Amino acid sequence: MPDIRVVELFAGVGGFRLGLEAASERYKTIWADQWEPSMREQHAFDCYAAHFGQGENVVCEDIKTAKTKIPAHDLLVGGFPCQDYSIAKKNSEGIEGKKGVLWWQIDDIIKEKRPPYILLENVDRILRSPAKQYGRDFSIILRCLYEKGYAAEWRVINAADYGQGQRRRRTFILAYHKNTELFRELAESVCKKWLKAMHSFVTKESVLAKAFPISGHEKIYTDSWIDEMEYAGISDVSANQRVRLYDSGVMMNARIYSVDVRPQKEAAIPLSAVREKDPVNERYFLKEADMHKWRYAKGAKNELRRKRDGSEYYFTEGSVKFPDPLDGPSRTMLTSESEVGRSSHVIEDCVTGKLRTLTPVECERLNGFPDNWTNTGMPERMRYYCMGNALVVPIVTRIGKALSEVI
Ligand SMILES: C[S@@+](CC[C@H](N)C(=O)[O-])C[C@H]1O[C@@H](n2cnc3c(N)ncnc32)[C@H](O)[C@@H]1O
Structure with a gap:
């Protein structure tokens, strides 16, 4: 089986890398970037480098400038902050997001590199933010992915529901480019069976549904179904789209289906x-x-x-x-x-x-x-800080296993 070349953005202390490498030997992180904007000392980067080595492919630089060095890869991963993704203005080159909003850096990288697969992580409230225009920010993400030729699935996972020791709820977004088998299969079944196919995908067949089985789903509402094509483009989405997005969903050809699902719970670690x-x-x-x-x-x-x-x-x-x-x-x-x-x-x-x-x-x-992963010379306060920012590693491993079966 061929290697899966991974690029890790916003790498922190390496949660994605650890999780993926435990999932399969095929995952090879070929480039990573971690840079803490407000700090002179780069503790998270130092920790990452202490474990995975330093070199020109492990970069401590603002992603805004580092992104030009990213090599071709198969899977782009990263946990990025929930910020205001609205369009600030239109310039001669088209749309422009607000300064310092990291989504737009990811968007640029996707535009430039078109990786076949993208795995992102964010807080659970990203599905609803901002409060004054429900669901706008996530709709912008989905629209950006659609316009670059991707389908996407997402799921809010509470780590404790799947056997971990923390009730940490995070949204995982997995996108695949239209050149992938995953995209083609989904497109075909959606074309034939439409809404039924999307429902069955979200609840049974998607990578995230396979990694995290469910015992059932909540009621399906009329707003489970959204046609993004009602909006002319990203600027229109940014200005007007207001949607209720449920905890588990799929976007294919700018059509979105989502529903709240009930996890098939596994005993949590006390x-x-x-x-x-x-x-x-x-x-x-x-x-x-x-x-x-x-x-x-x-x-x-x-x-x-x-x-x-x-x-x-x-x-x-x-x-x-x-x-x-x-x-x-x-x-x-x-x-x-x-x-x-x-x-x-x-x-x-x-x-x-x-x-x-x-x-x-x-x-x-x-x-x-x-144990002692962050004991790499940083002050103790920073060890807590890095863990507050980090992922629940075994959750990534489960996604990595399910994904490696379809890549
Ligand atoms: C949510 S954390 C990700 C944590 C990581 N997944 C882990 O397991 O440790 C986001 C990371 O992005 C980094 N970051 C923030 N702004 C950045 C920028 N402009 N360029 C590169 N990294 C940045 C932060 O320092 C932080 O470590």
Whole structure:
């Protein structure tokens, strides 16, 4: 079987590479780029290079300039931020997205390189954003892919539903070019059986459905079915498209079908299994002086607050469990993990029974990275930051396995 040449964008500490290489020896990462815009020190890149080696094919540079060096490849992968993808203006060369919005860098690379397969990752809310024009940003992505000759499938995966230790919900988008067998087969069945074919594809036959089997689906609404051709082009989509996109879907020839699916759940790894069994450093334990901050952050609130303009409003939120229960998976890890705050996990230490934050190794385990993966010389705060940004590696491995069967 031939190699699958992979280009990894926004590589972070290498979640895609680790996940794909565990899926099949055929995946060969031939070029990668990682660059943190606001930092002088490039800790994530250093970690990536420490594991996978440095060289002209492992680049630490803004993708805006690095993209010209990308070699021909079979699979383009990358996790990119949920930003405002709307069209800022039209110039003489056509449309132009807002400055600094990374989707447009990916779009340029696809235009230039036309990789047969593209695998992208984003947060779950990308399907709905922005709130004021529901579904616009994802519609722009689908439209860009369509105009470059791709079909696409997507699925929101909660890692804990498929046997992992974290309830991390991420949208995976897999696109294939019209020269691929995958595209041709889907196009043919959609042509013959239309909506029925799209439904059966999303729920059974797509790569993502094979990687993550479902037990059923929710109701199909009339808005499950969208014809993007009602919009003249990307500028029209950007200005006017407002759609409800469900958690699992397909786009073929600018026709979109989506539906919410019920995962065929696999037992999640409980926090107790991720917790370090040996004594951990004192610094992880909650300090008495901070306890009131922790209790406040985790507690229910119903309080009068003031906006910048001076007007007042009532802020309400429920409590979160404190400490976190050990018999189930963790919540989603953020880049601020371990700082005093509502979203950081607090657990009972295995040895002392005292309350403490997660250690960096526990965070790595929650994402399915090997222990001490980020222990490559970066400050501890950055280890949490990198894990808050990273993927759940075994989820990528499952996609990689299903994909390698059809490439
Ligand atoms: C969501 S994270 C991806 C994490 C990665 N998948 C992993 O498993 O570690 C996005 C990454 O893109 C990088 N990034 C942000 N802006 C960039 C740019 N302009 N050029 C290259 N990389 C950038 C960030 O530093 C961050 O590591």
